[in-house]
Amino acid sequence: xxxxxxxxxxxxxxxxxxxxxGLIGREPNLTELGIFxxxxxxxxxxKSSRVHLKKLPTEGKHVVQGPGENAGILDIxxxxxxxxKIESHNHPSFIEPYQGAATGVGGILRDIFTMGAxxxxxxxxxxxxxxDDPKNRSVMEGVVSGIAGYGNSIGVPxxxxxxxxxxxxxxxxxxxxxxxxxxxxxxxFYAKAEGAGNKVLYVGAKTGRDGIHGATMASAxxxxxxxxxxxxxxxxxxxxEKLLLEACLEVMxxxxxxxIQDMGAAGLTCSTTEMADKGGMGIVVDLDKVPxxxxxxxxxxxxxxxxxxxxxxxxxxxxxxAVQEIFAKWDLDAPVIGEVxxxxxxxxxxxxxxxxxxxxxxVVNLCPAYNRPSRAPAVLPSPAxxxxxxxxxxxxxxxxxxxxxxxxxxxxxxxxxxxxxxxxNTAFLPGADAALLRIKGSKKALAVxxxxxxxxxxxxxxxxxxxxxxxxxxxxxxxxxxPVGVTNCLNFGNPEKxxxxxxxxxxxxxxxxxxxxxxxxVTGGNVSFYNDTEGLxxxxxxxxxxxxxxxxxxxxxxxxxxxxxDAVVLLGENMEELGGSEYIRIVHNLEAGxxxxxxxxxxxxxxxxLLEAMGAGLVRSAHDLAEGGLTVALAECAFHGAxxxxxxxxxTDTLRPDALLFxxxxxxxxxxxxxxxxxxxxxTAAARGVPAKSIxxxxxxxxxxxQKGRELLRVPVEKAYRAWKDALPNFFKVRT
Amino acid sequence: xxxxxxxxxxxxxxxxxxxVLRNVMKRETALxxxxxxxxQGVDCVVLPGGFSYGDYLRSGAIAxxxxxxxxxxxxxxxxxxVLGICxxxxxxxxxxxxxxxxxxxxxxxxxxxxxxxxxxxEKTDFTRAGRKGQVLRIPIAHxxxxxxxxxxxxxxxxxxxxxxxxxCDAEGNIxxxxxxxxxxxxxxxxRNREGNVLGLMPHPERASEALLGSKDGRTIFASLILSLxxxxxxxxxxxxxxxxxx
Numbered sequence: 001x002x003x004x005x006x007x008x009x010x011x012x013x014x015x016x017x018x019x020x021x022g023l024i025g026r027e028p029n030l031t032e033l034g035i036f037x038x039x040x041x042x043x044x045x046x047k048s049s050r051v052h053l054k055k056l057p058t059e060g061k062h063v064v065q066g067p068g069e070n071a072g073i074l075d076i077x078x079x080x081x082x083x084x085k086i087e088s089h090n091h092p093s094f095i096e097p098y099q100g101a102a103t104g105v106g107g108i109l110r111d112i113f114t115m116g117a118x119x120x121x122x123x124x125x126x127x128x129x130x131x132d133d134p135k136n137r138s139v140m141e142g143v144v145s146g147i148a149g150y151g152n153s154i155g156v157p158x159x160x161x162x163x164x165x166x167x168x169x170x171x172x173x174x175x176x177x178x179x180x181x182x183x184x185x186x187x188x189f190y191a192k193a194e195g196a197g198n199k200v201l202y203v204g205a206k207t208g209r210d211g212i213h214g215a216t217m218a219s220a221x222x223x224x225x226x227x228x229x230x231x232x233x234x235x236x237x238x239x240x241e242k243l244l245l246e247a248c249l250e251v252m253x254x255x256x257x258x259x260i261q262d263m264g265a266a267g268l269t270c271s272t273t274e275m276a277d278k279g280g281m282g283i284v285v286d287l288d289k290v291p292x293x294x295x296x297x298x299x300x301x302x303x304x305x306x307x308x309x310x311x312x313x314x315x316x317x318x319x320x321x322a323v324q325e326i327f328a329k330w331d332l333d334a335p336v337i338g339e340v341x342x343x344x345x346x347x348x349x350x351x352x353x354x355x356x357x358x359x360x361x362x363v364v365n366l367c368p369a370y371n372r373p374s375r376a377p378a379v380l381p382s383p384a385x386x387x388x389x390x391x392x393x394x395x396x397x398x399x400x401x402x403x404x405x406x407x408x409x410x411x412x413x414x415x416x417x418x419x420x421x422x423x424x425n426t427a428f429l430p431g432a433d434a435a436l437l438r439i440k441g442s443k444k445a446l447a448v449x450x451x452x453x454x455x456x457x458x459x460x461x462x463x464x465x466x467x468x469x470x471x472x473x474x475x476x477x478x479x480x481x482x483p484v485g486v487t488n489c490l491n492f493g494n495p496e497k498x499x500x501x502x503x504x505x506x507x508x509x510x511x512x513x514x515x516x517x518x519x520x521x522v523t524g525g526n527v528s529f530y531n532d533t534e535g536l537x538x539x540x541x542x543x544x545x546x547x548x549x550x551x552x553x554x555x556x557x558x559x560x561x562x563x564x565x566d567a568v569v570l571l572g573e574n575m576e577e578l579g580g581s582e583y584i585r586i587v588h589n590l591e592a593g594x595x596x597x598x599x600x601x602x603x604x605x606x607x608x609x610l611l612e613a614m615g616a617g618l619v620r621s622a623h624d625l626a627e628g629g630l631t632v633a634l635a636e637c638a639f640h641g642a643x644x645x646x647x648x649x650x651x652t653d654t655l656r657p658d659a660l661l662f663x664x665x666x667x668x669x670x671x672x673x674x675x676x677x678x679x680x681x682x683x684t685a686a687a688r689g690v691p692a693k694s695i696x697x698x699x700x701x702x703x704x705x706x707q708k709g710r711e712l713l714r715v716p717v718e719k720a721y722r723a724w725k726d727a728l729p730n731f732f733k734v735r736t
Numbered sequence: 737x738x739x740x741x742x743x744x745x746x747x748x749x750x751x752x753x754x755x756v757l758r759n760v761m762k763r764e765t766a767l768x769x770x771x772x773x774x775x776q777g778v779d780c781v782v783l784p785g786g787f788s789y790g791d792y793l794r795s796g797a798i799a800x801x802x803x804x805x806x807x808x809x810x811x812x813x814x815x816x817x818v819l820g821i822c823x824x825x826x827x828x829x830x831x832x833x834x835x836x837x838x839x840x841x842x843x844x845x846x847x848x849x850x851x852x853x854x855x856x857x858e859k860t861d862f863t864r865a866g867r868k869g870q871v872l873r874i875p876i877a878h879x880x881x882x883x884x885x886x887x888x889x890x891x892x893x894x895x896x897x898x899x900x901x902x903x904c905d906a907e908g909n910i911x912x913x914x915x916x917x918x919x920x921x922x923x924x925x926x927r928n929r930e931g932n933v934l935g936l937m938p939h940p941e942r943a944s945e946a947l948l949g950s951k952d953g954r955t956i957f958a959s960l961i962l963s964l965x966x967x968x969x970x971x972x973x974x975x976x977x978x979x980x981x982x
Binding site: 422 | 745746749751752759771785791792846875879939942944949
């Protein structure tokens with residue numbers, strides 16, 4: 001008998017239980033209940049988010065596969081496709097930072113190679129509490145070394161990403177991992193179990209008791225007792241995954257299999273039922289044939305284990321031997337554990353007894369979707385929330401303070417722990433606006449940017465989400481790539497709180513609107529709810545992963561100043577927008593106001609124009625203005641440039657000087673061009689309706705900014721560079 | 737001439753090295769499987785970077801026992817050229833083909849970054865395309881690249897001019913700051929006394945195309961080609977014979 005307590009432990013409501021009984025026509029046994037519990041968890045079933053996610057545009061002429069598979073697929077021409085997705089591993093990374101992050105990498109890699117693609121790049125979007133707290137530092141060290149430990153070993157470069165710091169992540173860090181893969185269009189594989197009589201093979205690591213109910217854990221709030229959940233976190237083995245990757249790609253390349261699915265969340269349960277459902281078939285599995293790491297495991301444990309580095313393969317009976325031979329070459333077992341059958345039921349036996357007999361459709365597709373109540377907060381943030389802010393006395397000091405703020409400071413401490421060069425495709429090292437990867441044997445290149453500013457989304461989730469899309473696209477355009485597809489990772493609090501649900505709705509609306517405006521489809525993603533610890537929700541944090549294509553890598557543009565004497569041009573307009581800025585957070589200790597406005601049409605014009613100007617060879621460097629505004633952007637151009645050339649600029653705007661220097665008005669890019677090309681550049685900009693002003697020249701050893709001739713700030717590049725470069729490592733110096 | 741790149745389970749720079757030797761240096765290149773006993777008649781064996789067998793024990797400690805490595809050992813003892821890059825260098829140390837050992841980087845973190853190395857000995861088969869004192873900009877990517885050897889061994893390898901590369905700054909000065917992983921004597925690469933085996937921690941295959949930021953790594957591959965294409969590879973048949981009895 002299933003009682004209320006058992007249901008609670010499984011995160012199911014009594015209504016949901018009633019539904020299950022109706023669907024299978026009897027009371028489920030405990031194993032079956034466990035299966036429903038994970039498959040209908042928020043993590044696997046998307047029960048709170050599904051009704052909203054439908055609003056996202058998913059169509060486009062290059063889309064080969066949209067949401068619903070392990071990852072999205074886009075056609076990039078020349079018979080090749082890209083396969084990409086982002087996924088969160090927030091809860092495990094808080095409980096056990098190293099393994100949580102490591103298995104986050106392992107999981108997303110499997111999502112990519114299970115489709116026949118070789119993973120070519122990983123990027124991470126990380127959110128931690130401020131690094132002055134030793135607990136946050138320890139989480140961060142664990143997460144970074146976990147990502148490094150897995151990615152470096154398996155040989156997929158971690159080429160970029162972002163790291164933000166805010167106290168709202170003190171007890172709930174975010175670890176979102178993006179992976180990009182490359183495949184031949186005619187060698188894509190899907191998670192389909194087709195053809196009655198075909199064999200089901202289990203490959204990879206043995207099944208242990210680790211990670212049981214990981215998906216259910218990720219679908220609940222955390223209290224103080226999270227330490228006890230450590231056994232729910234899986235342990236990664238990148239070496240095993242490397243073997244699995246090579247063996248899987250080899251059997252796929254040889255055309256030996258029908259379908260393949262990784263065992264991620266909900267392990268064997270999810271992979272067997274989903275594959276059967278997608279193939280419109282049933283499946284029989286004999287659990288005694290499943291390789292097990294420990295003795296005495298129950299069917300419940302075997303089915304719900306989330307042991308890593310395992311895959312399920314469906315192959316025709318006559319191909320089984322050939323598949324097994326390839327796995328043996330890579331020192332992996334590939335036992336047959338079941339068969340595809342007619343009838344749409346999953347029948348699972350253990351020691352000769354049927355322990356599960358349920359319709360796959362019910363498990364996979366009939367998880368209830370909830371349109372949960374949502375409520376806007378009583379008072380919406382507005383620009384009027386900002387109290388009158390005193391002007392700082394010394395803008396140079398503020399500038400240095402911003403450069404040293406952990407969110408803006410150089411992240412080399414993080415990315416030099418990642419092998420970002422293996423596979424020899426990395427054309428831009430981490431730190432550029434977007435990661436840039438060449439495609440061997442072609443002139444083309446792929447660019448990727450991850451973006452999401454949760455200060456903005458907290459103040460105005462809709463505008464914040466639009467900005468995230470716009471900025472990720474702007475980053476791609478800054479290196480010369482055209483955005484082609486989107487994946488998103490939506491990190492929110494408890495969806496049962498109406499305010500959180502409102503944030504979610506608003507953010508999805510904003511994202512949908514922006515993606516439509518830019519004409520880029522969303523091909524998949526991941527929702528992470530219940531980012532609440534001890535009752536506190538994180539800021540709503542939608543993270544966008546956008547991929548772009550550059551037709552000719554020789555035309556790629558990097559952010560660094562190229563030479564002294566070049567013209568510095570500011571695209572876009574400066575406005576008095578200080579709400580949600582890093583400046584007011586750091587200097588005035590405020591997270592308030594409204595975030596900067598986002599005019600999608602204006603943004604689109606800006607991006608189209610910049611691509612055109614780059615195509616005409618007019619642009620020597622380009623960098624988008626983000627946290628810290630104009631001065632920080634100029635500094636970064638100097639830091640990335642040859643010989644750390646400085647610049648002298650003079651602005652004619654009549655604005656509060658702090659807004660001019662540090663405001664985060666959107667749709668702005670700073671570029672440099674040869675003086676000889678300046679006239680043509682400005683003329684074209686005017687013709688395209690894009691505001692563009694020549695604001696100064698590169699050169700000298702300082703970063704100097706004037707307003708109408710009055711010098712606001714002059715700081716030596718070297719001094720600024722040290723502030724920016726040393727900030728993060730200083731937190732991690734051994735204290736004696 | 738023909739290169740052979742060894743594939744261990746867990747190698748991850750095998751395809752990169754193969755790509756550069758074949759598509760950039762334009763030389764015939766074979767992939768050599770760790771379970772085989774066949775060196776496929778190559779003139780130079782390259783042990784690529786990666787995490788052979790996961791490197792869960794000491795880096796390179798398991799790879800030395802693989803079937804193919806018995807052939808590689810015999811090949812090297814017979815004068816065949818062997819280049820170990822990163823994990824390949826670690827394996828050569830474990831195998832005893834080169835002296836010394838690797839310990840954790842001094843900051844106890846994995847390090848991936850461009851570094852500068854100075855050619856200390858330009859009269860080797862691995863550096864003859866370069867100049868004495870030439871500074872190469874080549875990336876490293878390792879956890880265990882902190883070279884260590886007992887004082888007596890160190891003295892010995894210095895005396896026999898076996899140190900081929902040292903970490904230096906952009907101007908070629910051997911400084912403590914440039915010694916990112918903490919190696920004794922800033923050692924980045926050494927050869928054996930006979931001069932046919934070289935190991936280095938930096939990855940020349942990652943610095944062989946302008947698009948990726950540096951072409952300096954080609955100096956090492958070009959040197960090998962220069963050295964080996966001058967000779968007649970007469971030793972191969974003999975080698976097969978020996979290997980069988982090993």
